[in-house]
Amino acid sequence: MRKRESSWGILSKLIITFSFIIVAAPLLWVLLASFKTGSDLNDPTLVTFTPTSENWKKVFSSGIFQSAGRSAFVGVITVAISIVLGSMGAYSISRYKTGKSLTRFGILAAQVLPPAVLVFPFLDLAYRLRLSDTLVAVIAAHLSFVLPVVTWFLIGFFDAAPKEVEEQALVDGLDRFAAFRKVVLPQVAPGMGAAAIFGFVLSWNDLFYALILAPGNAATLPVRIAGFNTFRGVELGAMCAAILVSVVPVLIASFFIQRRLVRGISGGAVKF
Template sequence: MKTKYWPTAYQLVLTFIVFIVFTFPFIWMLMASFKTQVQVLSTDHIFIFKPTFKNYIDVFRENDYLRYLFNSFLVAVGSTIFSLILGLPAAYSIAKYRMHKLGTVILIAKMIPGITYLVPWYILFTKLHLIDTYTVLILSHMVIGLPFIMWVMIPFFEAFPVEVEESSWIDGSSKIRAFLSIVLPVSVPGIVTSALLSFIFSWNNFMFSLILAGEKTKTLPIAVFNFISASNINWGALMAAACIITLPVTIMALFSQKYIVSGLSAGAVKG
C-alpha cells in the first residue's frame, strides 16, 4: 500500500507546486484589480483586503474599452479566419506532396521576430494610405498566425491515411471535395487548436498595433497604456484592464480544452 500511496502523494505535491507557481501571477493580477492604489503597493495583508469595483468602473467610464474590445475581437477573428483559409490548403499541399523544403521555409518564417517586418510594412502601408485601418492590422497579424497554423497542421495532414482519400477519388469525388468533406472534418482537433492559438497571438499582439494602429483601430493591449504615465502607474486600473483582456481567451481555452489536448497530441504523432 505504501508503494502505491507515496508516488501518488509525491505527484500531487509537485502538481500543486507547479500550479501555484504558474497561477500566482494571474491570482495576484485578479486580486490587485479589486484593490486601491495604496493596497496594491502595500505588503501588509496581501490576501486580506476590502474589495472595490472602482477600477473596473474607471476602465469603462474613462476609456472607450468597448470599442477597444471590438477592435481586438475583429482583428483577431479576421486574421484567424484568413489564416485558416490560406493556411489549411497550403499545409495540406506541403504534407501530401512532401515539400519538406517549403515546410522548412515556413518554420523559418515563424521563427523570424515580427519586429523585422515593422519598418518595411510601415513604409509600404503608409504609401498605400492603410495606416490606422483594420486591413493593415489583420494582414500584419497574419504574419504570425498563418505560419503557425501551417506548422501545426502539416503533421496532421501527413498522418492522414492516403487510402481514405484514394477511395473517395475512386467513388468520383474530386480532390477539393475530398479535402473539404473528408480530411478537414477528421482534422477538427488540429484546426481548433491552431485557430485558438492563432487567435490568442493576435489578441495579445502589442507590437504591430502600437505602430500600425491609430485612435480608430486601437486594440486592448495598446489601450492599457492609458493607465501608465511618466510620473505614475494606476496599478489597480491597469490590473482590471489586464483581467478584461485575459477573460475572453481564458473562457475560450476552457471550453476548447479537450480539442487543444487532442490536437497537440495527435499532431505530434505521424502515421
C-alpha cells in the same frame, strides 16, 4: 517497485501544484489589485482591504469594449484567412510533400525571426498604402505569425487523416478539390477548430504589432491596456481590471482547446 512508483506520483503532484501556484498567483494578485485603491496598491502583499469599484468604473468608461471588439474582429478575420489558406497549404505539404523539408523548415524559421525585424517594414508599407492606424495593417501583421502556426498545426492532422478516404472520394466521382472540401476537411475539423482557437489567442494577445501599426483610433485591447501606463505613471488598479477583461476570454478558450491541443502536440508532427 510499488513504493517507488507512488513516490514518483507524489513528486509529480508536488511539481504540478507548485507550477499551478506560480501560474495562478499573479492572476490572483491582479484580481485583488483591480479592487484596491491607489494607496492600498502601495502594499503589494496586502490581502485584506476594503474593495473599491473605482478601477472598474474607469476601465468601463475608457472604451475598453470597443477595443475588445476590435481585437475580436482582428482575431476572427486573421483566423478565417489563416484557416482557409493554412488548411490548403497544410494539405499540400502533408500529401504532396510540397517543397520537401524546406517548406517545413521555412515555416518554423519564420517563427524565429524577432517581430522587431518585421514591424518597421510593415509600418513603412502601411504608411505608403495609407493603412497606418487601421485594422487592416494589424490583420496583415498578425497573419505573418498566425498563418504559419495554423499551417504547421494542421499538417499533423492531415498526416493523420487516412489517404484512402480521399482516394475513395476520387473513385466515387469527385475531383480533387471537391474531395478536399467534402471528404478531407471534415476529417480534420477538430484540428481546424483547435488551430482556430489557438490562432485567435495569438492574435488577441499581440501588443507589439498592434501598438506600432495602430496606436490611435484603431487601438486593440492590449494597446488599450498598455495605455494605462500614462505620463503620470502607471494606473495599476485600472490596468489590472483591464488585464482581467483581456484574460478571461483566453482562459475560456484555453479550457476548450486544451485537450485537442495536447492531442495535436502528442500526435507527432505538431511542435512549436
